Amino acid sequence: MKKIIFTGKGGVGKTTIASTLAKLLARDGRRVLVIDCDPSMNLAMGLGVPLSEIRPLADAKKAIGERL
Ligand SMILES: Nc1ncnc2c1ncn2[C@@H]1O[C@H](COP(=O)(O)OP(=O)(O)OP(=O)(O)O)[C@@H](O)[C@H]1O
Ligand SMILES: [Mg+2]
Numbered sequence: 001m002k003k004i005i006f007t008g009k010g011g012v013g014k015t016t017i018a019s020t021l022a023k024l025l026a027r028d029g030r031r032v033l034v035i036d037c038d039p040s041m042n043l044a045m046g047l048g049v050p051l052s053e054i055r056p057l058a059d060a061k062k063a064i065g066e067r068l
Pocket of ligand 2: 014015016038
């Protein structure tokens with residue numbers, strides 16, 4: 001499994017590059033897991049996920065606690 005982390009100062013294109021790379025890898029048949037750690041998240045929207053379907057991981061706090 002390869003892991004790629006995008007970090008850096010604000011507005012330099014992290015989300016744009018992450019979403020584009022994820023789409024290209026998935027298009028090539030790779031299994032891709034994308035995690036947005038930005039409290040002001042917009043990566044899912046960059047991937048084309050409708051706003052109504054976006055569920056912040058923090059909403060699953062109880063389930064996460066049970067599994068850790
Ligand atoms: N290579 C590029 N050329 C021109 N504009 C770009 C490029 N990459 C990103 N942008 C634009 O720059 C802006 C910021 O990009 P993006 O949101 O991807 O940055 P970010 O690093 O994720 O920002 P933040 O730190 O706020 O999360 C967006 O409007 C995006 O469309
Ligand atoms: Mg961003």
